[in-house]
Amino acid sequence: MTVKVCTGNIGGFIALLFGLIIVSTADDSIYPRFAEPIPNVTVSVGRDALLACVVENLKNFKVAWVKVDTQTILSIHNNVISQNPRISLSFNDHRSWYLHIKSVQETDRGWYMCQVNTDPMRSRQGYLQVVVPPAIIDNKTSTDMVVREGNNVTLGCKAAGYPEPYVMWRREDGEDINYNGDNVNVVDGEVLAVTKVSRLHMGAYLCIASNGVPPSISKRVMLMVQFPPMLSIPNQLEGAYLGQDVALECHTEAYPVSINYWTTERGDMIISGDKYETISSDSGYNRYMMLKIRSVSEKDFGSYKCVAKNSLGETDGVIRLDEIPAPSTSAPPTTIFRDVPVSAKKKENHRNKNWKHTSPDNKVVGDYDVKEWKNSEDEYTLGSSGTSFWGIGGADHSNRPKFYNNLTILLALLITLITNLKLHCS
Numbered sequence: 471m472t473v474k475v476c477t478g479n480i481g482g483f484i485a486l487l488f489g490l491i492i493v494s495t496a497d498d499s500i501y502p503r504f505a506e507p508i509p510n511v512t513v514s515v516g517r518d519a520l521l522a523c524v525v526e527n528l529k530n531f532k533v534a535w536v537k538v539d540t541q542t543i544l545s546i547h548n549n550v551i552s553q554n555p556r557i558s559l560s561f562n563d564h565r566s567w568y569l570h571i572k573s574v575q576e577t578d579r580g581w582y583m584c585q586v587n588t589d590p591m592r593s594r595q596g597y598l599q600v601v602v603p604p605a606i607i608d609n610k611t612s613t614d615m616v617v618r619e620g621n622n623v624t625l626g627c628k629a630a631g632y633p634e635p636y637v638m639w640r641r642e643d644g645e646d647i648n649y650n651g652d653n654v655n656v657v658d659g660e661v662l663a664v665t666k667v668s669r670l671h672m673g674a675y676l677c678i679a680s681n682g683v684p685p686s687i688s689k690r691v692m693l694m695v696q697f698p699p700m701l702s703i704p705n706q707l708e709g710a711y712l713g714q715d716v717a718l719e720c721h722t723e724a725y726p727v728s729i730n731y732w733t734t735e736r737g738d739m740i741i742s743g744d745k746y747e748t749i750s751s752d753s754g755y756n757r758y759m760m761l762k763i764r765s766v767s768e769k770d771f772g773s774y775k776c777v778a779k780n781s782l783g784e785t786d787g788v789i790r791l792d793e794i795p796a797p798s799t800s801a802p803p804t805t806i807f808r809d810v811p812v813s814a815k816k817k818e819n820h821r822n823k824n825w826k827h828t829s830p831d832n833k834v835v836g837d838y839d840v841k842e843w844k845n846s847e848d849e850y851t852l853g854s855s856g857t858s859f860w861g862i863g864g865a866d867h868s869n870r871p872k873f874y875n876n877l878t879i880l881l882a883l884l885i886t887l888i889t890n891l892k893l894h895c896s
Contacts, residue, residue, distance in 0.1 A: 503525070523569075637679050
């Protein structure tokens with residue numbers, strides 16, 4: 471058998487195939503096409519969402535919106551098919567098609583498809599993410615708790631939201647938490663477990679949940695630790711003198727809050743009045759007590775007792791008040807007098823004529839007896855502040871012999887005589 475190859479038929483087949491390709495390409499140009507992808511959208515629950523589909527060259531074709539996971543048709547062209555009243559449709563010049571979802575719920579989360587009824591069908595998809603801020607689940611979260619000191623305690627907190635919330639515990643007052651031997655500011659996780667709880671753990675704790683979707687949320691849980699009263703006294707021995715006011719101090723700790731009072735050593739309860747005043751102030755489980763005793767007398771000396779009691783127990787402390795000597799009054803200053811020469815006395819009196827108050831050593835008192843110095847011949851002489859005959863200030867000549875004084879007089883007469891003779895001769 472001879473096989474003949476017909477080149478004309480092969481050429482015709484190639485031409486036909488090429489023509490189909492051209493026709494196919496030409497036909498594709500008349501179909502609608504999507505101008506851009508459908509963007510993913512993230513919306514908080516309760517807010518509105520908007521999905522956009524942009525189609526060019528739509529011509530007589532139709533656009534439809536479909537929820538992919540449920541295969542639910544939401545709209546066809548400009549008609550809403552869904553029975554959901556929260557869904558609506560809008561479009562612009564048959565090019566931009568918008569799907570509106572009001573008050574988004576978690577059930578709205580998922581993929582949405584924009585379709586064009588070509589053959590075959592053309593489509594684009596976009597994802598609607600619905601996020602939910604955290605919320606505390608009350609029936610799965612601890613409420614206020616009361617526990618006895620030394621026992622173990624566990625606080626739990628459960629939160630819901632999307633994405634799944636992160637939960638942590640911290641003290642409301644910002645203080646560190648003594649967590650199993652370590653002091654930490656924050657405890658991560660839904661559970662706060664404390665072994666051998668103490669009164670230092672007492673306070674308000676916050677369970678805080680957050681997932682990046684505002685707002686974060688917290689719940690307050692009070693932890694109350696019960697313990698019997700404890701007492702401390704700053705000074706167990708006090709001293710006071712007769713007539714003095716005195717205050718006795720006492721500090722107590724207790725929960726439940728204790729009943730506090732003062733008694734005398736005979737056991738009588740002290741009530742505020744003219745003689746006594748009782749003062750107390752609270753700070754958490756701490757209480758400060760003070761007993762004021764006015765104008766202490768002999769019968770006030772002795773022992774006083776501060777008492778604290780609650781449903782778990784009772785305690786007391788004793789303060790002893792003893793008598794001490796009254797402080798001595800300071801003696802008045804002693805005035806010191808000193809004999810001074812008359813001339814010095816007059817000078818001081820002149821300098822201090824406006825004197826009101828000086829120290830005792832500087833005090834100048836009026837005229838008192840000060841003897842002037844005399845020699846044996848009852849002749850007055852100058853004191854140390856005087857000037858000598860020879861002009862030498864401050865020299866003391868009171869003890870010179872009498873002949874020395876006579877010689878001085880003779881010399882003076884001789885000088886005078888010589889001077890007169892010279893004048894006469896001239």
